[in-house]
Amino acid sequence: MLIACGLHVADADALGSSAGEAVTLVDDLASLVSRLRTAPEAALLVLGPDVPGAQVPRFSSLARATCPDAVIVLLRHQVNRLERRAALQADVDAVLLSGDIGAAGRDCRDLLAARAECGRGRLVTVFAAKGGCGKTTIAINLAVALAQDPDCRVALVDLDLRTGDVAATLGLTPSTVPDPRVAGDGRVPPSITPLLPRLDCVLAPVRPGAAEGLEADGVDALLSALTRSYDVVVVDTAVTFTRPVVSALDRSDSTVLVTTPERPALQSLRRTLDTLDLLGHRRDSRHVVINRSDSGLGLTAEDVERLLRTPIAAHVPSSRDVATSINTRTPLMVSSPDHPVSSAIRDFALARLVSPTAASGPIPGAR
Secondary structure (H helix, E strand, O other): OEEEEOOOHHHHHHHHHHHOOOEEEEOOHHHHHHHHOOOOOOOEEEEOOOOOHHHHHHHHHHHHHHOOOOEEEEEEOOOOHHHHHHHHHOOOOEEEEOOOHHHHHHHHHHHHHHHHHHOOOEEEEEEOOOOOOOHHHHHHHHHHHHHOOOOOOEEEEEOOOOOOOHHHHHOOOOOOOOOHHHOOOOOOOOOOEEEEOOEEEEOOOOOOOHHHHHHHHHHHHHHHHHHHHOOEEEEEOOOOOOHHHHHHHHHOOEEEEEEOOOHHHHHHHHHHHHHHHHOOOOHHHEEEEEEOOOOOOOOOHHHHHHHHOOOOOEEEOOOHHHHHHHHOOOOHHHHOOOOHHHHHHHHHHHHHHOOOOOOOOOOOOOO
């Protein structure tokens, strides 16, 4: 599907003819975003010369949240280096000259074909409504479990930008050398820190002002870049609905909701589920994981499901070995791959996250 805005009818027809796609011409960017909600994954969005440059970053952010695989092209009468850089920083895929509409259409066709060929990695967001539930530990071990597949490249992203614990948990030092694959918002590019042969980490930024830059408008660009470079991107989030967290949840293929079998944590998760309903998130993409599920705190598995009013995807047992793995800075999935905790997380990953068509009921064999 090719959707265009800011083009004259004759130019839109010529663009569609050379691109080999019928053009849906809309009057404004709000109409374009509305059209995107029913567009297929391989959507081509063309912003013509009449679209003000100041509106492009905001539109690109909304478009990526609605249709992450869309190809966004900006047409301009003339393009200088600063304008091109600003457009690319706004996560526009290409800036083309509108003077030769036939050539622009052919370039659009090639961009769409390239996007379809390379595909997009899956985005998995790990969220907990209350601190202390073991969210970061679950996220790290999920990423390690997914990276055990020899054909899967995984990125682990610490999106708790101000108080993230991924670096401390793994004993990693954030690099200050920007990586061109994750240009972020273009002002303070994040860096990639390798952990395992097929697992890289994007740690919370340490430079002054970097967190603010990503919080403002860089998260969508960062996640888009990562899903183009990795097969799976696992995002560890803050425990509040910050702008970066909402961006990640909006784009997620799967949302892992971590809690523990205590009434305050369960009630917080119930409120989170209600919030996700209000935000229009798909219920079949959510997976509730009960961490430390055998703590013996007076609540049965049936009590938990009744409080949450939703199925439980996985139960992860409690173990002192988890604390030991954190203190030794080695994920339990690495040091003890057959440990009951490791097995529970790996079984969940294989059943829920590897197959996008996994059912939403409990994993076979789960408590």
